[in-house]
Amino acid sequence: MADEGTRSRRERPAKPALTRGGIVATAVRLMRAEGLARVTMRRLAQELDTGPASLYVYVRNxxxxxxxVLDELLGELAPVRAGRWDERLVGLLTDYxxxxxxxxxxxxxxLSARPSGPHYLRLVERxxxxLAEGGVPGPQAAWGVDVLLQFGTATAAEQSDRDASAEANREWDALTGAVQGASADTYPQLAALGQALLSGTAEDRLGWGFRVLIHGIAHTALPE
Known part of the structure; x- marks a missing residue:
């Protein structure tokens, strides 16, 4: 007759087999609950009731x-909207x-992650x-993808750092005061354009930035 310890181990539900998709899905759930800093191989192994070494079969580091994780989230991007090609592109990049x-x-x-999964490739394809629909030459479009995604990524990263800073509001108030108080004799351009420098919502500035880049990509040939 089997002892109680043997019986309990046999009756224990089998753990689901590890897969890359399951590991990534668990990492996404963990990130949303605890933040990306907690998404380590050790913490993920604990969540999956396995050893860290088992994960390296599916994910190198x-x-x-x-x-x-980033690639998985990119799968949540909405379909391209109706409208002009450039406005649809701005919408897609804004969603990203x-x-x-x-x-x-x-x-x-x-800023440093290099996703190569199907959702990232789909974003690049879109x-x-x-850009092709707008008549942008292929080589310019190919280089332009990197510029457009870098702008969106850097903007989000910069804003996230500001949001996390306890000094962000004080620093903004200091900058506003310095610009508004700039001497027209010493800083004539700054004094003349001070209000414009501080104007606009974050959404308006982001959309304008994407339009500037799209226009520049369309009209700037690659170096010979």
Whole structure:
């Protein structure tokens, strides 16, 4: 007759088999609950009731894991809207930036993460398709994708750092006071454009920045 210890082990439900998709899904859930800093191989192994060494069969390191998390979230981007090609492109890029805004720690990691999964490739495909629809030459579009995504990523990362800073409001007030109090004799351009420098919502500035880049990509040939 089997003893109680043997019986309890046999009756214990079997753990689900590890898969890369399951590991990434668990990492996304963990990030949303505890933040990206907690998404380490050791913490993830604990969540999956396995050893860290088992995870390295599917994910080489934490950097690759974070890139996979970003790729998974990119699958949540909404379909391209109706309208002119450039406005649809601005909408897509704004959605990408907003996705990073919602996960500040991921926005910072995205500056160095190199996702290569299907959702990232789909995003690049969508951007290239919209640029092609607008008649942007292929080589310019190919280089332009990197510029557009970098702008969105850097904007989200910068804002996430500001949001996390206890001094952000004080620093903004200090900058506002310095610009508004600038001497017209010493800083004539700054004094003349002070209000414009401080104007506009974050959303308006982001959209304008994307339009500037799209226009520049369309009209700037690659170096010979």
């Amino acid at each position: 934490t950097a690759e894991l974070h890139a996979a 930036t907003a996705l990073l805004f919602a996960q500040p720690s991921l926005a910072r990691a995205a 951007v290239l398709g919209l």
